[in-house]
Amino acid sequence: MRPIYGLGEIREVVEMIRHRSLDVRSVTLALDARGCASGGPSEAASCVEALVEEHGRRLREAVERVKGELGVPVTTVRIALTPVEHLAAAAPEGRRAEAVVEAARAADRAAERAGVDYVGGWGLHAEAAVGPAAAAVAEALPTVLSETRRVMGFFSVGSTLHGLSFDATRLYVETLLRSVEEASSPLPGAKLVAVVNPAPDIPFLPAAHHGPGMPPAVLHVAISGPGAVAAALEGLPRGASVEQLYESLKRVGFKAARLGQLVLDRVAAETGYAAGAVDLSLAPTPEPGDSIAAVLEAMGARFGAPGSVAALALLVDALKKGGGMAVCCHGGYSGAMIPVMEDSGIAKAVAEGLATMYKLIAMTGVCSTGLDMAPVPGDTPPETLTGLALDTLALGVAQGKLLGVRLVPVPGAEPGDVVELGGLLGKAPVMDPGPAAPGGFTGRRGRMPPPLRRLLAS
């Protein structure tokens, strides 16, 4: 009888999953929560609580079954709701922020009971202007992020269609600083992101939410496999050409993405929820070797040293080509995550002075994800933080690409002090935010109008 699968093929799969940390980072259920908007803040909160608990239990049970049946690790289970602006808009004037806070507390309780790791959707859209509902969400977020454990939020501050809102970007920074102050901890920084061009199918938090036009309950999957990608490159002969690197990256990107599609298909079949997107992004973990910096090293580059932007561009493009063929529908960011604190190799590059703020921002031009989990001193002037955010997000608007900014102000810290948030959030030295930004530009009211790209595309 001919072997159905060769020893080598089986060994490769075992090696990727068991020894090189290829896993599913998250199964995220995006839920339409607009039905919860009627009634007062308490009724809305009860509705959100029931929704998260009911669907959370169903999701958690299905994921546990699928994990057991396949033998594939799934790290987290998440729920992403319709951005809570709709709850704020439906609440009586003067009680809008209260409605947002009450719903967050309710979601937090329900998630804990149901075994859901995180809940997203405490976010707002303010691409062109900050409306009253968005302002209420921003007002509520410091309490939400300091009081709850599992609730996360986002600011959508621009898009290629809208341009880039300076007002909303400043509001993100002000809200972030107020949240850190209220919590007396850097942790809220990890739970809040400013994005442009938000996709409706992001499985990664804090940006995940139920996007417009999507099925009422739809699953999205995030994969995590830098270690497996690095391992694939280690098998190449010394002196392999750029094309050989690219080919190996495409092949391993394909296999990693297929694992995401398998888990998505199985959880969808178990639960009856619609199968949405697989985010092709490589998401690192603090585990040694499960690092984007380690992938660059396996390519012969060094994270932050000259050549590393080109290496990242090569990596991301190859993964998109390989992964794009492997899944029904690619979604979310589909790039390479470079979260400073969550990637031990990037944190090391920061400690060595190789990865500086503007090198990371240069990388966001090709990595398709953004300036992520970058710890900065808690007393960094808001104008400087706004400038860093605008610089990154302008790249996303100009390129027509989803990009995010997640800064982590650390109270009382100086550049070089090590901050640790624990678990997947990892640790890194606090970064030098660079020269102070003059407030004259970042303090201007209004938005940068949509770029020329919009005219070219339509």
Place this chain on the structure above:
Amino acid sequence: MPQPASPGCGVEPRGPYAAVFVHGCDRPGIVAGIAGVLARVGVNILDISQTVLRGVFSMAMIVDLGGARVGLEELRSMLEEEARRLGVEVSVYSLDVLRYMQRP
């Protein structure tokens, strides 16, 4: 996918199927130990390949759980216990993982 059995011959493969991979320092009794666990719970081996390279033992099996008295999770924990006794490492995945990743 496994082929149907010839008339009057063997057990018809039914599925679900799994891949079992065993890896570690070679010693007598590894195949017997692992196969013994499979036999005890009614898991049929459809395919097996095994090598020893510089003292390192590797074995991959495709098995049929169709007639088994246990599910994949229980089988995995039984095999892990046996692997501990033998001083080797065992991994068990649904064949769907192989099918998706290697033969889309």
